[in-house]
Amino acid sequence: MKLNGWQRLWVFVMLASGSIVAWDAVESYPTESELFNSWSYDGLRWIQVHVQGKTPERHISMGDVRPENKSDKEIVEMLRRYPQEKAGGTDKDAAFLADNISKANKRFEIELNALPAKQAGFVRERLVGWIGTGAVLYGLGLAFAWIRRGFKADGSGRAGK
Numbered sequence: 178m179k180l181n182g183w184q185r186l187w188v189f190v191m192l193a194s195g196s197i198v199a200w201d202a203v204e205s206y207p208t209e210s211e212l213f214n215s216w217s218y219d220g221l222r223w224i225q226v227h228v229q230g231k232t233p234e235r236h237i238s239m240g241d242v243r244p245e246n247k248s249d250k251e252i253v254e255m256l257r258r259y260p261q262e263k264a265g266g267t268d269k270d271a272a273f274l275a276d277n278i279s280k281a282n283k284r285f286e287i288e289l290n291a292l293p294a295k296q297a298g299f300v301r302e303r304l305v306g307w308i309g310t311g312a313v314l315y316g317l318g319l320a321f322a323w324i325r326r327g328f329k330a331d332g333s334g335r336a337g338k
Contacts, residue, residue: 183322184318187311187314187318190311191311194310195307198303198306198307201303202299206296206299207292209292210249210250212285212292213248213249213250213252216256216282216285217249217253217256218239219281220253220256220259220282221239221243222239223277223278223281224242224278225238225239225241225242227271227273228241228242231270253285256281256282257282259275260275260276260279
């Protein structure tokens with residue numbers, strides 16, 4: 178199979194753009210650890226608001242409520258247990274906090290269950306976008322060549338002899 182200059186240029190552009198698409202896909206691929214990070218932040222934010230309400234005289238930062246030496250996954254496990262541990266208490270603030278953490282847990286559980294489908298969709302979008310762009314570029318090249326052939330002086334559609 179012999180490639181002309183335009184086809185070689187197309188192959189080069191496809192390989193270069195493919196490497197860029199692959200790099201972007203690796204960098205922005207949705208992962209479980211990102212989800213756990215968001216989940217732990219959301220749960221700790223509710224705890225931060227709760228603690229700040231109990232001690233308004235001092236500012237409570239996220240570092241004040243984040244357990245030391247705990248990974249996001251360990252914090253999520255603590256957040257999953259929190260509503261059951263605080264259930265049945267008489268403190269309305271604690272019940273409000275447990276309810277909000279429970280709602281966040283349900284929302285993130287749904288996201289965690291949907292993660293494999295989201296990841297597959299992510300890969301599919303990148304591949305279809307890359308292949309579709311390549312097909313459009315190749316089609317434009319064919320159209321350009323067809324138009325150029327129409328302007329040839331001898332009308333044969335071939336370059337001069």
